[in-house]
Amino acid sequence: MEKKNNEHCKVDSWKIGELIMDSGLKYAQPSTQTGRTDVNSLTNWNVPLVWEGTFDPLVIDDIYKKMDPRVAVVVFAVGKYTRFLKKFIETGEKYFLVGFRVTYYIHTDRANEVPKVELGKGRNITIVTVPSATRWQDVVLGRMKWATLTIEKTINKEADYLFMMDIDSVFHNRFGAESLSRLSAVLHRGYYKNTPRDSFPYERRPLSKAYISAGEGDYYYTAAVWGGYLEDMYKLVKYCYEMSEEDAKNKIEAVWQEESHLNRYLLYNKPTKVLSPEYLWSDYDKVPGDIKVVRISQLVKNYAEVRPNGGQ
Ligand code: UDP
Numbered sequence: 001m002e003k004k005n006n007e008h009c010k011v012d013s014w015k016i017g018e019l020i021m022d023s024g025l026k027y028a029q030p031s032t033q034t035g036r037t038d039v040n041s042l043t044n045w046n047v048p049l050v051w052e053g054t055f056d057p058l059v060i061d062d063i064y065k066k067m068d069p070r071v072a073v074v075v076f077a078v079g080k081y082t083r084f085l086k087k088f089i090e091t092g093e094k095y096f097l098v099g100f101r102v103t104y105y106i107h108t109d110r111a112n113e114v115p116k117v118e119l120g121k122g123r124n125i126t127i128v129t130v131p132s133a134t135r136w137q138d139v140v141l142g143r144m145k146w147a148t149l150t151i152e153k154t155i156n157k158e159a160d161y162l163f164m165m166d167i168d169s170v171f172h173n174r175f176g177a178e179s180l181s182r183l184s185a186v187l188h189r190g191y192y193k194n195t196p197r198d199s200f201p202y203e204r205r206p207l208s209k210a211y212i213s214a215g216e217g218d219y220y221y222t223a224a225v226w227g228g229y230l231e232d233m234y235k236l237v238k239y240c241y242e243m244s245e246e247d248a249k250n251k252i253e254a255v256w257q258e259e260s261h262l263n264r265y266l267l268y269n270k271p272t273k274v275l276s277p278e279y280l281w282s283d284y285d286k287v288p289g290d291i292k293v294v295r296i297s298q299l300v301k302n303y304a305e306v307r308p309n310g311g312q
Pocket of ligand 1: 080081224308
């Protein structure tokens with residue numbers, strides 16, 4: 001990937017480790033004694049596990065707005081999935097990094113079905129045309145290839161952070177700068193509580209590049225929302241693409257496509273922030289007590305109707 005010109009990269013020029021806040025900001029005094037006690041808010045490699053109540057939006061926003069980063073959101077709406085675009089973008093405008101510069105890179109085979117949505121200041125849509133597919137698995141895995149290409153061609157010069165997101169979801173509450181870090185991954189809602197690591201749906205066949213052996217593993221992460229610095233995300237998206245190509249050569253497809261490769265990568269290259277399942281819930285599931293805020297929720301959908309080859 002081309003080296004970025006520092007003049008265009010606010011994050012680099014601010015040196016991201018420097019957490020600079022404005023003087024005179026009014027906010028509640030942080031405590032060393034009280035906080036969330038019902039959940040763990042630190043991983044065993046000592047990075048934050050982010051839940052509602054573990055950050056102050058006023059402080060976080062003030063720090064990150066000074067950096068004024070450009071954020072790319074890469075989404076795919078291939079075939080009938082264009083129907084999810086409107087709600088996703090409309091609610092994204094209400095809740096996703098409000099006040100920050102955001103561009104939605106919409107990859108689709110139906111550019112004419114991309115809705116006109118009123119966007120906030122500094123927010124844009126870029127449409128990228130991709131081919132149609134006959135198998136949903138090809139769209140899901142193909143995302144890694146197309147995202148790699150789009151990053152190399154355009155996003156590379158246009159963003160400091162990048163998020164990969166599923167399109168069949170709706171924002172319901174703040175998804176803010178507390179989610180930003182070098183590599184941020186979201187705990188899968190299905191496996192975050194009391195699931196022994198050997199029951200995680202990791203790829204268990206040694207032939208696949210996504211293989212994780214029994215007795216290994218920290219968490220199970222979802223591939224429906226993940227993000228980080230552009231450089232780190234580029235490396236990871238390309239890794240998922242290349243590993244799935246290797247698997248294809250060996251006539252194997254990882255059990256949960258790129259999610260399996262993502263989980264293997266993150267086991268050995270630890271994320272710098274772990275986001276709680278608040279950052280991706282699902283309308284299929286009841287919201288338990290420890291999820292105080294649902295920030296995004298996946299929609300219930302008729303798989304047979306919406307996918308080109310049906311099925312789950
Ligand atoms: N997708 C798409 N067209 C398809 C299948 C999938 O655009 O025919 C994209 C879309 O962005 C979707 C993502 O791939 O959100 C993941 O697929 P899906 O939602 O079907 O997977 P699930 O999360 O339901 O397993």
